[in-house]
Amino acid sequence: MVTIDIIGGGVAGLALAAGLDPHRFEVRIHERAPERHDLGTVYGLWPHALRSLHDLGLADPVRECARPATGVRVSTSTGRRLGGGTAPADSWLIQRPDLLAVLGRAKPAAVQSFDGAVEDPTTLTGDLVVGADGVHSVTRAAAWGCPGRRTGAMALRGVVNGDIDEFAPGDPWLQEFWGRGSLFGISANTRGVTNWFASMPEFRATKSEVLAWAQHHFAQFPAPVQAVLERVDPERVLLNSIMETPTLTRYVRRRFVLVGDAAHAMSPNMGRGACEALVDGATLAQCLSDFPLDVALREYQRRRWGRSQAVRAASGVVRRIALNWP
Ligand SMILES: Cc1cc2nc3c(=O)[nH]c(=O)nc-3n(C[C@H](O)[C@H](O)[C@H](O)COP(=O)(O)OP(=O)(O)OC[C@H]3O[C@@H](n4cnc5c(N)ncnc54)[C@H](O)[C@@H]3O)c2cc1C
Structure with missing residues (x-):
């Protein structure tokens, strides 16, 4: 039996755990924050993500x-x-807690869960240690x-009460103003709320100072x-460095995979x-299911590296264009 330690029970870690056959893999998930506090901001899920969910048998529960x-x-x-356009067929919006709940319910009962932060991954004994x-x-x-690096930008985001039609009647599901x-x-x-987000070059300030700045800047x-900003509740706002x-x-690298x-x-x-x-x-679960461990890891690298790096690079380009718009 191959033993696998997964560090992180977020989107990637839970998708992996949901796809591993408990008769072939002994899986342990380590999660530092099992009691999740989330504002209920929404993710856009595009068709290729739905295909992976389909492979896990989870496309319909997510759509529901x-x-x-x-x-x-x-x-x-x-x-x-x-610019703009129509979203491709089978594109969806889902709150992060709802997505994690669907993935969590699909996790086989034999998966062992450990609450608490892993300080040193090299102390874990799994044949494979997954950094999720x-x-x-x-x-x-x-x-x-x-380590991760700052982009020099930050994001302020949250949800306000009311459906999108109350703020932008008849408009598309996503609007951005640059x-x-x-x-x-x-x-x-x-669930009767609308998502909003603002992004700007990073400056040192508290969340409430950045919110006050945004209310003035976007006036x-x-x-x-304006309609969204009037309803912002400071208790339902998050501020992140991007x-x-x-x-x-x-x-x-060796027995570690990201x-x-x-x-x-x-x-x-x-x-x-x-x-x-x-x-x-989902791809790592598929590779581990289909191949011996060393081949599976080479195959995961081959299938995922180029595509994910291309999306990462393109996302950075869009950020730079958007935040340099005059
Ligand atoms: C402003 C903003 C908007 C976004 N909008 C979208 C969107 O519309 N669509 C989209 O597809 N993506 C969006 N994203 C990106 C998305 O949130 C992430 O890419 C996604 O959550 C990555 O999933 P993950 O599983 O890799 O990491 P996470 O979901 O971050 O999960 C990592 C998990 O690991 C745990 N953990 C961390 N360290 C340890 C440790 N030492 N020990 C134990 N557990 C640990 C954490 O508690 C967490 O549960 C957005 C991100 C931001 C910042």
């Missing part, structure tokens, strides 16, 4: 608690249209020696932005990080 994504529009801060521990991965730090070195986005959500942006994983040429943000954390501007994390988890 998600909402179809329809279209995207990008405009300037004065409302002039820059996000952008600040201790696995990457221990085996690759490279200009004045910043962007503001509004997207549909489920001239189009009406839907971090990226430095370019890695390999996701496998999945999700640990391998390729990217700017959120293409809404793809969780999708790539899902595909990583």
Whole structure:
């Protein structure tokens, strides 16, 4: 029986655990924050992520608690249209806790869960140690020696009460407004709330100072932005530095393998990080199921490295264009 330690029970770690046959793999998941506190912000799931969910037998349970994504529009801060279009068929919006709940329910009962942070991954005894521990991965730090890096941008985001139609009647599910070195986005959500996010160059300030800055800075942006800002509840706001994983040429090193943000954390501007994390988890499970361990890891590297690095690079380009819009 192959033993596998998975560090991190987020999107990638749970997708991997859901895809491993408990008769062939002894799996242990280590999660530092099993009681999740989340605002209920939404992920866009694109068709390739749905295909991975389908392979795990989870596409329908996800669709049941998600909402179809329809279209995207990008405009300037004065409302002039820059681009947009219809979302591809089988694109969905789902709250992170709902996605994690579906993945968690699919985890075989034999998987052992350990609550608490792993400080040193080299002390774990698994034949394979999977770093599914996000952008600040201790696995990457221990085996690759490279920490995540700041992009110089930050994101303020949250949810407000009310469906998207109350803020932007008849408009697409996602709207972004670019200009004045910043962007503001509004997207549909489920459960009667609407998602919003703002991004700007990073400066040192508290969350409430950044929120006050944003309320002033975006005051001239189009009406839907004003409607959202009027309803913002400071208790339902998150502030993050936007971090990226430095370019890695390999996701496998000795008995360590990286999945999700640990391998390729990217700017959120293409809404793809969780999708790539899902595909990583499902692909690694498939490779481990189909091949002996050494071949499986080579195959995982071959299937996932190029694609995920391309999306990471493209997301960085979109961030730079958006935040440099005049
Ligand atoms: C502003 C913003 C908006 C985004 N919007 C989208 C979007 O629309 N669509 C999309 O696809 N993606 C989006 N993303 C990206 C998405 O959130 C991530 O890419 C995704 O969560 C990565 O999944 P993961 O499993 O790799 O990491 P995570 O989901 O971060 O999970 C890592 C897990 O590891 C645990 N952990 C960490 N360290 C340890 C340790 N030492 N010991 C034990 N456990 C540990 C953590 O508690 C966590 O549960 C967005 C990100 C941001 C910042």
